[in-house]
Amino acid sequence: MxxxxxxxxxxxxxxxxxxxxxxxxxxxxxxxxxxxxxxxxxxxxxxxxxxxxxxxxxxxxxxxxxxxxxxxxxxxxxxxxLMPAFGSIDRYRAQRWLAFISSELHKGFSPLFKPGTSEDAKAAAREHLAKRFAYLDAHLADNEYLLGDTFTAADAYLWTVLGWTRFVNVDTSSYKNIERFMGAVATRPxxxxxxxxxxxx
Ligand SMILES: N[C@@H](CCC(=O)N[C@@H](CS)C(=O)NCC(=O)O)C(=O)O
The missing domain is CATH 3.40.30.10 (Glutaredoxin)
Known part of the structure; x- marks a missing residue:
């Protein structure tokens, strides 16, 4: 492939x-x-x-x-x-996170990368991301990974997208559980x- x-x-x-x-x-x-x-x-x-x-x-x-x-x-x-079995409730939970990462986070970053985005639009994008980060941070307070104890493909996508914060000057240091998640995933071989x-x- x-x-x-x-x-x-x-x-x-x-x-x-x-x-x-x-x-x-x-x-x-x-x-x-x-x-x-x-x-x-x-x-x-x-x-x-x-x-x-x-x-x-x-x-x-x-x-x-x-x-x-x-x-x-x-x-x-x-x-x-890396993905739960088709038809299981965990499969839908994983797909729900994948859709969230795609539409709420991945595309939420887009204005920050696009040349020519106005400062107002950038501020709105940052505000949107901050709300979603707060939601994620609360989830990761009780869960090691998105689905609980097990690393899945959804975590790989989340780690990738959240890694962009350092390129677009978005500070995640106040989100302690996101920081813990990012550090833990980074150590995977x-x-x-x-x-x-x-x-x-
Ligand atoms: N809908 C696509 C979007 C993929 C996407 O935004 N890719 C970016 C890199 S992260 C890209 O290739 N951008 C270049 C372009 O759109 O011209 C997906 O979810 O995979």
Whole structure:
């Protein structure tokens, strides 16, 4: 399988889940500004929307959307426990967190990265994120990971997205449980391997 990625972008969550599950991936680096792959190929021919992550499966399907790709990879190795079994209530709990991370956090950061965003719009984005961080922090006070005691693909996505706070000057130091979560996940061997493979270690 081939993963189109950009270092440190949301594609890192998919890469991390693959390393956690020991699912081999061919990594193809994409320049998101030029929409060219590292080999100089046109990335828009692979994904007309021009965004990572994009996965080409072993069967030749092209799949997108980080919250779906982390599930697809985790389901290659159900014994990894990275996604709960289909049909279980825990599966829906994990999907609910994945949807929350995607729509409330991942896209909540977008105005802070977009060139030309007004200061008012940036302040509104920060305010939105602060509310969601408070909610998350309260959840992580009673739970080691999003689903309780077990690290899942949802945690990989959360860790990836929350890591962006340091690039956009969002202070999370008052969220003690988020800080604890970030530190704990960072020590996982698969995280270190993933960062190294993306040239970020
Ligand atoms: N809906 C997509 C959005 C993915 C996305 O926003 N990717 C960013 C990097 S984190 C990107 O490639 N941006 C470049 C662009 O949109 O041109 C998903 O959830 O996976």
């Amino acid at each position: 081939k993963l189109y990625y950009s270092p440190g972008a949301c594609s890192l969550a998919v890469h991390l889940v693959a390393n956690e599950a020991a699912v081999p991936l061919d990594l193809v680096r994409v320049d998101l500004a030029t929409k060219k792959t590292e080999a100089g190929d046109d990335f828009l021919a692979v994904n007309p929307n021009g965004y990572v992550p994009t996965l080409l499966t072993a069967d030749g399907d092209s799949l997108t959307e980080a919250q779906i790709l982390v599930q697809f990879i985790a389901d290659q190795k159900p014994e990894s426990g 698969a995280v270190q391997k993933t960062l190294q493979e993306e040239g970020l270690a």
